Amino acid sequence: MNIIVLMKMVPDVVEPLEIAEDGKNLDKEAIRMMASESSEHALEQALILKDSVGAEVTVAAIEAPELDDALFSASAKGAVRVIKITPEQDGLRADISASVLKEFIKQECGSPGSDTLIFTGSQAIDDLQGELGPTLAEQLGLPFIGVVTSIKPVEGEEGKVTAIKEYSGGLRGEYEVALPAVVGIQAAEQPSRYVPFAKIRAAMKSGSIESTEITPEVEGRGVEIARMYVPEVTGRAEMIEGDPETVAARLIEIFKQNGILG
Amino acid sequence: MITKPSELTGSEYIKEEGLTCQLDTGIDNIFDTEEGRKILSCIQCGTCVGTCPYGEHMEYPPRRIIRMLRGGMIDEIFTTDSLLKCVACYACMVKCPRGIRLSDVLLPIVKEQTLANLKQIPAELQSSLQNTLRYGNPMGESSRRRVNWIKSSPSPVPVMSEIKRPVDVLWFVECYTSYYSRGQDNSKALARLMNALGIDFAVLGNEEKCAGDCGQLTWESGLFETLTDYNMEIFRKYKFNRIITGDTHAFNAFRIRYPLYGFDYKVEHTTPFIARYLDQLKPKLKKKLDYTVTYHDACCLGRRAGFYEEGRELLKAIPGVNLVEMTHNRTNSICCGGGGGGMWLDTYFKEKGMERLSERRIKEAIATGADVLAVSCPYEIYRFEDALKTVDHDKPMIVRDVVELLAESLEETDDER
Numbered sequence: 001m002n003i004i005v006l007m008k009m010v011p012d013v014v015e016p017l018e019i020a021e022d023g024k025n026l027d028k029e030a031i032r033m034m035a036s037e038s039s040e041h042a043l044e045q046a047l048i049l050k051d052s053v054g055a056e057v058t059v060a061a062i063e064a065p066e067l068d069d070a071l072f073s074a075s076a077k078g079a080v081r082v083i084k085i086t087p088e089q090d091g092l093r094a095d096i097s098a099s100v101l102k103e104f105i106k107q108e109c110g111s112p113g114s115d116t117l118i119f120t121g122s123q124a125i126d127d128l129q130g131e132l133g134p135t136l137a138e139q140l141g142l143p144f145i146g147v148v149t150s151i152k153p154v155e156g157e158e159g160k161v162t163a164i165k166e167y168s169g170g171l172r173g174e175y176e177v178a179l180p181a182v183v184g185i186q187a188a189e190q191p192s193r194y195v196p197f198a199k200i201r202a203a204m205k206s207g208s209i210e211s212t213e214i215t216p217e218v219e220g221r222g223v224e225i226a227r228m229y230v231p232e233v234t235g236r237a238e239m240i241e242g243d244p245e246t247v248a249a250r251l252i253e254i255f256k257q258n259g260i261l262g
Numbered sequence: 263m264i265t266k267p268s269e270l271t272g273s274e275y276i277k278e279e280g281l282t283c284q285l286d287t288g289i290d291n292i293f294d295t296e297e298g299r300k301i302l303s304c305i306q307c308g309t310c311v312g313t314c315p316y317g318e319h320m321e322y323p324p325r326r327i328i329r330m331l332r333g334g335m336i337d338e339i340f341t342t343d344s345l346l347k348c349v350a351c352y353a354c355m356v357k358c359p360r361g362i363r364l365s366d367v368l369l370p371i372v373k374e375q376t377l378a379n380l381k382q383i384p385a386e387l388q389s390s391l392q393n394t395l396r397y398g399n400p401m402g403e404s405s406r407r408r409v410n411w412i413k414s415s416p417s418p419v420p421v422m423s424e425i426k427r428p429v430d431v432l433w434f435v436e437c438y439t440s441y442y443s444r445g446q447d448n449s450k451a452l453a454r455l456m457n458a459l460g461i462d463f464a465v466l467g468n469e470e471k472c473a474g475d476c477g478q479l480t481w482e483s484g485l486f487e488t489l490t491d492y493n494m495e496i497f498r499k500y501k502f503n504r505i506i507t508g509d510t511h512a513f514n515a516f517r518i519r520y521p522l523y524g525f526d527y528k529v530e531h532t533t534p535f536i537a538r539y540l541d542q543l544k545p546k547l548k549k550k551l552d553y554t555v556t557y558h559d560a561c562c563l564g565r566r567a568g569f570y571e572e573g574r575e576l577l578k579a580i581p582g583v584n585l586v587e588m589t590h591n592r593t594n595s596i597c598c599g600g601g602g603g604g605m606w607l608d609t610y611f612k613e614k615g616m617e618r619l620s621e622r623r624i625k626e627a628i629a630t631g632a633d634v635l636a637v638s639c640p641y642e643i644y645r646f647e648d649a650l651k652t653v654d655h656d657k658p659m660i661v662r663d664v665v666e667l668l669a670e671s672l673e674e675t676d677d678e679r
Contacts, residue, residue: 014402014403015404015405015406016404016406191382191385191388194377194388194391196378196482196484196485197485198483198484199484
């Protein structure tokens with residue numbers, strides 16, 4: 001089996017976020033980037049398949065700050081090839097990212113074979129609607145299944161996998177998927193594995209990141225960001241100050257006013 | 263009575279302690295080292311197992327590890343989780359009649375291999391290691407907010423990059439004391455004490471990252487080396503006469519491991535550091551605290567470094583304080599369970615049906631009838647405050663760092679009024 005994990009770099013929300021001067025993007029100088037959580041799950045699910053049934057795992061991502069760290073970590077975990085797609089571009093919409101990744105897949109596999117699975121993260125903090133996976137599948141003319149939490153080959157049938165897809169309300173669906181296919185991973189069957197930092201350092205020393213250049217076809221479709229801004233303060237918050245007794249007394253007063261306490 | 267010199271440089275620590283191991287000491291070459299030859303002299307008395315707080319839960323406690331190592335069967339141990347239960351309390355090492363430095367050399371090497379062989383590292387430990395690598399602190403807080411606590415400190419806290427001049431004391435604040443509110447109480451108390459004593463100090467601010475002691479002792483050696491390289495680089499940027507830290511684990515790392523990377527600054531833990539100012543401090547301790555206090559010896563400060571009396575002398579200097587001892591004290595103190603990665607293994611230990619050591623210890627503190635459990639390590643505030651939530655006790659008890667109690671007793675200056 002041949003698994004291509006398309007990793008997505010997103011802003012690290014642990015660090016303070018700042019808006020760029022144009023008011024439409026985050027200030028790249030002020031933020032840090034990291035692999036999106038569902039991308040990490042996509043990688044883990046690929047590695048689980050590698051361990052259980054044998055698969056060659058390739059990880060690729062569009063250039064972004066701190067991408068090298070994420071790729072070296074993927075390499076240390078067991079990805080055979082790690083590839084960055086240059087050049088770096090600001091504020092790529094999902095449809096444009098998908099067109100870059102489509103070109104990459106074509107470059108890599110020509111026409112993907114019946115042993116190929118393409119994993120993306122189901123969502124990302126800058127792609128909450130999860131557009132990337134289905135748009136890529138559409139552009140490649142491949143089937144897509146998203147919000148997947150488990151994937152296994154169908155025994156005795158080449159070129160088919162069983163995927164578990166999550167629905168709201170605790171429902172799950174089991175699907176048989178013919179390969180090649182694009183799969184949006186929501187969560188891997190187990191948490192992402194830990195890789196000792198010594199192994200990441202070894203991967204860094206071997207300098208094994210490949211690079212390929214793909215220029216996106218920019219078209220005027222899709223939604224544009226008109227304005228990016230921090231939530232506006234409405235002034236309805238009350239800061240309660242004083243010693244614990246005073247604060248507690250005021251809280252009880254508020255609870256009573258709002259019918260929480262009788 | 264305090265007799266031990268409390269401030270040594272990295273190379274003086276090496277001289278005092280002997281070189282515990284070389285940087286490249288591993289399981290394959292351990293017998294080529296002086297320490298390895300000591301391991302060969304083990305008499306299999308089992309003192310290490312008996313004194314280990316979790317010995318009964320280990321399939322391979324230290325005595326058996328040595329037996330397996332000498333029998334050429336050490337690999338079997340790596341497939342068990344025995345060493346994950348080592349909280350690096352140094353009890354086995356201090357009590358060993360043959361002077362084998364188990365906690366310094368052999369056990370961490372075994373722990374590293376144990377972690378490398380685990381299919382899945384316990385989730386809390388894993389995220390603490392990943393956070394430390396990415397953000398420089400185990401809790402996963404922003405590295406750019408590390409110094410924010412000083413904004414709410416009533417006493418001024420200068421930052422090296424802002425004052426742009428040499429200082430006498432570089433204060434390495436560390437993680438829990440930078441980010442968590444009870445830890446910040448501890449930091450603010452120390453800032454107040456140092457200002458009252460007229461000490462010329464500054465902090466590294468957002469340039470500081472975790473010293474890496476628990477990374478080292480859980481033997482994530484790559485992570486530890488990354489942090490060491492980084493912090494050494496930052497130290498070289500500034501001029502100062504000495505480093506102090508209130509975190510016993512950072513103190514441990516600076517004393518034991520950093521010297522192997524060329525660290526040669528004078529370094530001291532804040533408890534013995536403030537104890538050196540006792541004569542100057544005593545007249546300023548005006549407020550009477552009518553507390554009965556019992557003192558917990560932190561493993562890295564007490565058993566590992568021999569500073570047992572400094573905390574006690576400071577407490578006795580506070581007017582009104584009545585100091586009482588727990589059954590296990592000084593060398594025999596029971597670990598809070600936070601060392602060696604234990605801080606992030608509570609859930610794992612609970613799953614294994616193991617008692618939390620902080621609960622075992624708090625029962626002894628409660629039995630003394632004390633109002634206050636005094637500590638000298640930032641981990642202990644959380645561990646013991648949590649333990650007090652789950653262990654029955656009739657009389658209220660609070661947990662305070664020694665410096666917090668000193669600051670509480672300190673007379674107010676004109677500025678503070």
